[in-house]
Amino acid sequence: MNKYMIYLNSKRCIGCHGCEVHCKTNKDLPVGPFLCEISHEPLKAVKGVPKTEYHFRSCYHCEDPYCVPVCPTGAMKKREDGIVYIDTDSCIGCMACAGACPWHIPQFNPNTGKAVKCDYCMDRVDVGLKPACVTKCTTRALKFVTIQEI
Amino acid sequence: MRKTVWSMCSMCSVRCPIKVEVEDGKVKWIEGNPHILKGALCAKGSAGIALQRDHERPQQPLIRAGGRGAGKWEPVSWYTALDYVAEKMNKIKEKYGAKAVMLSCRGGPWQDLWKSFIHAFGSPNFTNHDSGCGRNVHHASKSVYGLGRKGFIYDIKNAKHLISFGRNLMASLRIAEVNQIMDMLDAGGSFTYVDVRQTLTGIKATRFFQVRPGTDYALALGMINEVIKQEAYDKEFIEKYTTGFDKMAEFVEQYTAEWAAKECGIKVKKLKDFVSEIGQQRPKVIFHPGWMLSRYRDSFYASRMLHILNVLMGSVEVEGGQQFPKTPADCGVKGLRTFSSMVPKPEDKRADGVGWKYKHFDKGPGLFHLFYDAMLTEEPYPIKGVICYRHDPFNCFPDVTAQKEAFDKCDLLVSIDTHYSEFGWYSDVILPESMYLERETPVCTQKGPKPRFAFRDRAVEPRFDTKPSWEIFKMLADRLGIGEYFPWTTAEEMWEFQLEPTGYKIDDLREKGFVALTDTPIMYDRDNLDGKFKTPSGKIEFVSQMLEENGLPSFKPYESPQKPPKGRFRLIFGRSPVHAHGHTINNPLLNELMPENTLWINSRVAARMGVKEGDWVDVIADSQKGTIRAHVTDFIHPEAVYTVHGFGRQVPLQSRAYHAGMSDQKLQEGLLEMMDPAGGGLCLCEKFVTVRRSPRNPRRRVEL
Ligand code: SF4
Ligand code: SF4
Ligand code: SF4
Ligand code: SF4
Numbered sequence: 001m002n003k004y005m006i007y008l009n010s011k012r013c014i015g016c017h018g019c020e021v022h023c024k025t026n027k028d029l030p031v032g033p034f035l036c037e038i039s040h041e042p043l044k045a046v047k048g049v050p051k052t053e054y055h056f057r058s059c060y061h062c063e064d065p066y067c068v069p070v071c072p073t074g075a076m077k078k079r080e081d082g083i084v085y086i087d088t089d090s091c092i093g094c095m096a097c098a099g100a101c102p103w104h105i106p107q108f109n110p111n112t113g114k115a116v117k118c119d120y121c122m123d124r125v126d127v128g129l130k131p132a133c134v135t136k137c138t139t140r141a142l143k144f145v146t147i148q149e150i
Numbered sequence: 151m152r153k154t155v156w157s158m159c160s161m162c163s164v165r166c167p168i169k170v171e172v173e174d175g176k177v178k179w180i181e182g183n184p185h186i187l188k189g190a191l192c193a194k195g196s197a198g199i200a201l202q203r204d205h206e207r208p209q210q211p212l213i214r215a216g217g218r219g220a221g222k223w224e225p226v227s228w229y230t231a232l233d234y235v236a237e238k239m240n241k242i243k244e245k246y247g248a249k250a251v252m253l254s255c256r257g258g259p260w261q262d263l264w265k266s267f268i269h270a271f272g273s274p275n276f277t278n279h280d281s282g283c284g285r286n287v288h289h290a291s292k293s294v295y296g297l298g299r300k301g302f303i304y305d306i307k308n309a310k311h312l313i314s315f316g317r318n319l320m321a322s323l324r325i326a327e328v329n330q331i332m333d334m335l336d337a338g339g340s341f342t343y344v345d346v347r348q349t350l351t352g353i354k355a356t357r358f359f360q361v362r363p364g365t366d367y368a369l370a371l372g373m374i375n376e377v378i379k380q381e382a383y384d385k386e387f388i389e390k391y392t393t394g395f396d397k398m399a400e401f402v403e404q405y406t407a408e409w410a411a412k413e414c415g416i417k418v419k420k421l422k423d424f425v426s427e428i429g430q431q432r433p434k435v436i437f438h439p440g441w442m443l444s445r446y447r448d449s450f451y452a453s454r455m456l457h458i459l460n461v462l463m464g465s466v467e468v469e470g471g472q473q474f475p476k477t478p479a480d481c482g483v484k485g486l487r488t489f490s491s492m493v494p495k496p497e498d499k500r501a502d503g504v505g506w507k508y509k510h511f512d513k514g515p516g517l518f519h520l521f522y523d524a525m526l527t528e529e530p531y532p533i534k535g536v537i538c539y540r541h542d543p544f545n546c547f548p549d550v551t552a553q554k555e556a557f558d559k560c561d562l563l564v565s566i567d568t569h570y571s572e573f574g575w576y577s578d579v580i581l582p583e584s585m586y587l588e589r590e591t592p593v594c595t596q597k598g599p600k601p602r603f604a605f606r607d608r609a610v611e612p613r614f615d616t617k618p619s620w621e622i623f624k625m626l627a628d629r630l631g632i633g634e635y636f637p638w639t640t641a642e643e644m645w646e647f648q649l650e651p652t653g654y655k656i657d658d659l660r661e662k663g664f665v666a667l668t669d670t671p672i673m674y675d676r677d678n679l680d681g682k683f684k685t686p687s688g689k690i691e692f693v694s695q696m697l698e699e700n701g702l703p704s705f706k707p708y709e710s711p712q713k714p715p716k717g718r719f720r721l722i723f724g725r726s727p728v729h730a731h732g733h734t735i736n737n738p739l740l741n742e743l744m745p746e747n748t749l750w751i752n753s754r755v756a757a758r759m760g761v762k763e764g765d766w767v768d769v770i771a772d773s774q775k776g777t778i779r780a781h782v783t784d785f786i787h788p789e790a791v792y793t794v795h796g797f798g799r800q801v802p803l804q805s806r807a808y809h810a811g812m813s814d815q816k817l818q819e820g821l822l823e824m825m826d827p828a829g830g831g832l833c834l835c836e837k838f839v840t841v842r843r844s845p846r847n848p849r850r851r852v853e854l
Contacts, residue, residue, distance in 0.1 A: 012332050014320040015350055016727040017743050021193040024739060025200070026179065031742045043348060043785055048420070049358040050348040050785050136181050136191045138325055139332050 002063060002082030004120055005145050006134065008056035012141035015040055015054055019133035019142060023058075026124075026132035027116065033107035035059075035118040036133055056142065058118035058133075059084060059105045067097035067106060075115075076106075085119035088112070120144075155609040156183065156663025160568075160586035161194035161201070162730035163258060164324045167663050168195065170587060170609040177202055177587055177610055182325060185662050190325050193728045197739040201585055202613065206736055206804055207569045208582035209614035218558070219576040221802060228617065228625070235579055236629035238562040239271070242534045248272030249498040251535035251562075254279070254518055254543070259594035261515075264539055266489040267623045270632040274496040275533070278515040282546045286443045286829035289511065290453035293694040293704075294461065296684030298512065299439065300475065303598055306330040308470035310431035311340040314438045315366050315456060320350040321725040322441065340431070342424060344369060346722060347750060347792055348785035357424060361414040363720045363790045363835070364711030367448040369421075370455035371708060372410020375402045376422060377462050382429025384464025391679060392461060394693030394704070401705040413710065415787075432463040434470030443831060450829025451706045461690050467676045474674060474682060475597035481667035484651040486595055486603065492635045501533050510700040511830045519547055519822055519832060522556040535562040539619060540583075542571035545732035545796065548818030548834055551774075566622060569733055570801045582616040589618030590641040593648045593659065599671035603654060604664040605645065620644060702828045718838040719751075719791040721769070723814040732796040736807035746811035748781040750792035751841065756782040759843060766844035769793075769812060771837065772819045776812030777844050791841055 015038060023035050036058040043050040061084045068076045068084065075090035076097050086097075086106070091114040098106040098115065106117040121131035125144075129135065134144040155170045159180075167183035168191065177199050182190040201207075211231030216222030226234075242250050252275035253268035255261055265276045280288070288299040295301055306312055307330040320328060335341060335354065343355035346363045361369060377383050378399050388395050407425070411418035428435045439456045443449040465471035478485045499506050502520035505513040524533045536557065544550045554576065557563060565574030568585045583589065591606040608618075617625075620641065627633045638644040645656040658665050674682065681688065686695040693704045714720055728743045729735060749767055761767055763782045768775055769791070776798060786792055797811025817839055824833045 012336070014323075014328060014332075014354070014727070016192055016320070016323060018191060018193040018196065018727075020743070021196040021739050022191065025196045031738050043353065043783075049352070049355050051353050135189045136196065138190050138192050138323070139329055140188065140190060141332075 001147075002061055003147055004061070004082065004125070005147065006056065006058060006120070006131065007143045007145050008054065009141045009143065010054045012139045013038070013054040013056075014139055014141075016138050018136065018138045019056065022132045022136040023118075026121065028111075029109060029116065030111050032110055033116055035107065035116065057103075060103070061120065066100040066102065070096045070100040072096060079122070083120050083122050084117075085122060086115055086117060088114055091115050152178075155607050156660065157587065157609055158591070158604065158606040158663075159191070159195045159198060160606075161198050161734060162323070163256060165258070166191065166195060166325050167604060169663070172609050175610055183663050186664075187325055190329065192323050192325060193743060194730055194734055194737075194740060197734070197737050198585075198587060200739040201568075201737050202587050202610070204736075204738060206806075207585070207614075208567075208574075208580050209616070211582065211615075212580040214578045218563075218578070219554075221575065223580070228615070231579060231581060232622075232625050232629055235562070235564055235581070236626060239535055239630060242561055243272070246532050246534055247498070249275060249496070249501065250532050251275070251537070252277060252501065252521055252533055253537045253539065254541045255539045256541045257515065259596070260592050262489050263592060263620065263623065266493045266635065267627060267632075268537075269490065269496055270493045270627065270635040271630060272496055274498050274500050275502070275521070276515060277502065277518045277521065279518065279541050279543075279546045280515060281517040281519050281825070281830055282444050282548075282832055282834065283442050284444075284831075285511075285517065286450040286826055286831035287440045287453045289829045290450055290457055291439065292512065293454060293691070293697055294457040294685075295690055296686075299441075300597075302466075302472040303475045304436050304438070305470050305473055305599075306436060307333045308434065309334055309339060309436050310434040310470060311342065311428055312436050312438065313342045313344070313428075313459075314351065315344045315370070315440060315452070316346075317438045317440055318345075318349045318351045318724055319438070320354065321727045323727045340427065346787040346790045347783075349724070350727065357420070359414065359416045359420070360785075360787060361416060362711070363722065363787055364446045365414040366446070367452035367455065368405070368410050368413040368708055368710075369416075370452055370459065371402055371405035372407045372414075372421060373425060373459060374398075374455060374462065375405050375410070376407040376425040377429070377459070378402065379407075380422075380425055380429055382425055382432070383462040384433060387433075387464035387466070388462070391466075391683070392690040392692060393687055394691055398458065398692040398705065405708065413708075428463065433465045433468045435463040435465055436460065436471060437463070437465075445831075445833065445835040446711065447826065447833050447836060448706060448709070449831060449833070450826045453829070458692060461692075467674050467679060473599060476599060476601050476668075476672045477597055478595060478601055478603075478652070478667055480672050481601060483667050484653070486593055486648045487651050489636070492637075499530060501530060503530070508830070510696050510702065510828070517825070517830050518543065519825065522553065522822065525556040525559045532559075534560050535564075536560055537564045537566065538571070538573055538577075539566040542567070542573045542732060544572035544576065545815065548815050548821035548832065548837075550813075550816050551819070552822045566619060568616075569736070570803055572732070572800060575801045581622055582614070583619050583622065584612040584616040588612040588616065590620070591618070592620060593645055593656075596664070599673075600669075601667045602664045603649075603652070603659060603667070605656070605659050607660065607663075608641075697828065706828075714789055714838045717842075718840050720789055720835060721814060721817060721837045721839045722790045722792045722835055723795040724792065726794045729794065729796055732799060735796055735799055735810070736804035738806065741806040741810075744794075745806070746778065747794040747797040748779050749812070749841070750781045750783055750786045752786050752788040752790075753782050753784050755788045756780065759841070761841075761843050766846045768842050768844045769817060770840040770842070771817040774816050774819060776817060777846055778812040791839065
């Protein structure tokens with residue numbers, strides 16, 4: 001069962017794209033790959049005010065991921081707590097995972113020649129911290145939610 | 151080894167407090183100081199890491215080898231560079247006097263140091279960028295309260311209503327302020343936004359007035375008229391603390407809500423509803439008086455009216471309103487020792503005329519654009535040397551060609567900056583400053599409900615042969631024989647010099663990047679504010695003695711802004727949250743987010759011109775032209791086109807930013823001399839440009 005999720009409170013989000021850069025600098029990514037993305041709906045007038053909804057997308061950490069079984073080296077893995085991550089030591093950068101993922105989530109890291117994707121910042125989470133994007137979100141619009149087992 | 155260093159961001163001029171984590175001499179992580187910002191940081195703040203690693207910045211002192219702007223440089227040692235600058239400065243001093251050298255910066259909490267340097271050299275000509283930014287707001291505030299634009303802080307979090315006239319708060323992005331607005335909205339507060347286009351800020355508003363460009367003053371006048379008509383103002387407060395109310399009421403009588411609605415192109419009912427709403431919510435109502443209001447011919451008067459609306463709301467020293475920023479003295483702590491306390495004040499008149507020709511302007515930094523005249527005419531005396539620290543006049547002021555003509559009369563142009571500025575590229579000497587993670591800065595006082603002392607510590611050693619500015623100025627001062635005014639050789643000694651009267655030690659600040667001087671917010675007694683307003687009368691002045699004495703009206707009759715002729719548009723510019731003016735455009739990670747600017751154009755107008763989203767358009771001024779892609783949208787007034795400022799850079803060594811996008815200031819031809827005579831600000835939105843679909847759009851030549 002997936003234990004975590006990231007939730008965006010669109011009302012608080014200001015579309016500053018901070019989260020995208022917080023993520024990139026935390027993972028030391030060069031120009032090219034983005035592991036999360038802020039997008040918005042076209043503006044629509046609500047009671048005379050043109051408004052929009054913001055969306056945050058990283059990896060969905062699928063219950064039954066498409067990316068894991070296609071990985072030829074077993075580098076793409078799913079943890080007990082649901083986090084889908086890449087074991088970089090075994091990744092050969094073939095990008096089969098990106099092809100299999102319906103949203104093309106895994107990205108190619110030109111610096112390492114390997115795939116990289118959102119892993120909910122598990123190194124931070126495992127020591128009791130929040131993911132980079134959540135910790136540094138400009139307006140505290142992003143929340144890292146731990147789903148309670150019933 | 152991992153260590154934590156407390157510092158302050160410098161990617162924009164907000165200077166958010168940050169916590170930097172360093173491992174083996176490398177910056178690994180930057181977050182907003184958790185004690186103040188709870189970790190929050192913007193995209194630029196995180197991209198500081200990319201700036202530190204970027205090699206497309208000056209790596210050692212450079213002396214110009216070819217013609218100005220030709221891009222031929224001789225890399226030299228610090229000793230050679232500083233000896234060179236000192237020798238040139240001394241030569242100018244011998245021939246024309248020390249006053250012929252001016253120094254400009256970008257303001258901020260450390261300007262005392264740069265100002266002391268040029269004063270110690272013997273020149274009164276210290277200035278900054280502000281006539282292309284906030285001078286109108288500053289002088290408007292002085293005319294009403296006798297206090298500058300930093301004379302109040304805004305308790306937005308506890309407000310019931312925030313009103314912004316085109317201040318794009320979410321894109322200008324002061325993290326603490328933005329969070330206050332979000333908290334206010336979460337608590338059910340109202341937010342009214344006025345602009346010629348919809349912005350990141352406007353989409354958070356609860357009410358939006360899309361006005362015709364240049365009519366802010368009309369709307370403010372109509373609001374005051376209606377506030378008085380509905381008796382929605384704080385009579386007691388007005389009675390007690392203000393003068394000139396009747397004259398003001400008489401003046402606004404002609405500017406009814408009906409008139410304003412028509413002039414601005416909005417609905418009168420919406421305006422009246424707005425006024426009855428704020429009448430209920432006062433005094434917890436904040437009219438943001440604007441920041442960068444070097445825009446229209448009447449921006450100064452518009453800002454005055456916004457200040458006056460705050461007074462009418464009684465929004466002074468109340469929770470959820472404007473508050474006086476408290477000082478160390480309010481906490482019973484002695485202030486920092488200033489650098490200027492050591493230095494005798496130069497006696498010469500300023501070359502920009504501020505203080506003697508223009509008595510109503512603040513003498514502190516004067517007005518940079520007026521120095522161009524002194525360079526060209528040598529009146530009141532010649533200006534032959536210009537030092538720009540962190541300031542890029544070519545990016546900040548309009549009409550770069552006209553500026554160059556004036557600078558060509560100078561014998562010495564020096565740029566001190568962390569990156570190649572456009573001015574730096576044209577200058578004679580570039581003295582590269584270490585970027586903010588590689589340098590320390592003096593201690594500064596941050597006034598507010600809970601004042602603090604804060605500072606920036608060095609997180610990592612400079613990657614290149616660069617130096618912090620305190621050291622550059624100190625080394626230059628030694629060579630000019632004025633070293634005794636800066637009695638320290640290390641940062642530690644400088645901090646000690648500043649902190650000595652306060653009783654604090656730098657290690658106290660090193661614990662979390664600052665020391666708070668009180669635990670609980672301080673408020674003055676609102677019933678006893680006498681002495682707090684620094685106008686000649688000691689009251690809040692609707693009729694300003696300062697203006698009237700200088701032959702300027704307190705209230706300027708409204709003049710409707712000119713409509714652009716057919717095919718032409720008013721060129722409006724603004725901010726994006728991922729860039730800070732021109733100096734972040736080349737940052738690898740920010741450039742990736744926004745590599746170029748676009749031209750916003752109204753969809754109906756665009757349809758008539760055959761311009762579609764993403765088409766190349768030529769934007770033409772008198773002799774200058776820019777070509778960028780169109781962004782076609784319903785949400786901009788048909789009279790205006792809009793672009794993000796800072797693009798179209800021309801420094802070849804900045805490969806990502808080089809000629810990417812379009813520069814608005816190059817198109818602002820003729821605006822260098824268009825100053826608001828009352829406010830001192832330039833009128834940068836007073837340029838009409840022609841827009842046409844560019845021949846550069848690709849055409850398919852082969853169909854089959
Ligand atoms: S950092 Fe926060 S506020 Fe900014 S875009 Fe991301 S989620 Fe929105
Ligand atoms: S990469 Fe794609 S398939 Fe794999 S877990 Fe993420 S969203 Fe699912
Ligand atoms: S959780 Fe971590 S890896 Fe995933 S998007 Fe946020 S910062 Fe990036
Ligand atoms: S707003 Fe962003 S860029 Fe500006 S100082 Fe704060 S973190 Fe730095």
